[in-house]
Amino acid sequence: MKRSFFAYLVFFVLSACFASDALAATNPIPGVDVVVRKPSGASLTTKSAKDGSFAFTVKEAGDYTISISWGDGAAALATARDWDRNSFTVTYTVPGTPPATIKVTENESARPVSFTVTSKTGATITGRIMYQAVAMPTGGVK
DSSP: OHHHHHHHHHHHHHHHHHHHHHHHHOEEOTTOEEEEEOTTSOEEEEEOOTTSEEEEEEOSOEEEEEEEEOTTHHHHHHTOTTEEEEEEEEEEEOTTSOOEEEEEETTOOOOOEEEEEOOTTOEEEEEEEEEEEOBOTTSOBO
16 A cells, blocks of 8 residues: 555656646747738738637638737736746648748737748648746746
8 A cells, every 4th residue: 555655656746747847848828819811901810719729711822921919918928927028939830831930029019921822722720829938947837
């Protein structure tokens, strides 16, 4: 009985240590406004979800831009004690191209970034908005 309790305790402590490092790596930001726009001016807008994710479906091939603004995300970051106060990242994927990342600093909105949808039937653009947590030297989070 004592042996199994000790093994459980060691497992729990090790799990907590490694889990905190993994969870500290990236943290989602909900409520950030994401806009996909065609050069003609037509646009689609959404907010990042609770897990920082977003998705758009465009109906046709063509050139587009993606941009973000703080929206309600500023409130989410204001309460994040472990945010490094420097920037957050927007990672997005357009089918047929490698994932791309936009880095946004605290005092700006992302400049529009261009991408091209090549499929004549359109595509679904997916992504996630997150920040890097500040890790303490012992592996914890500030």
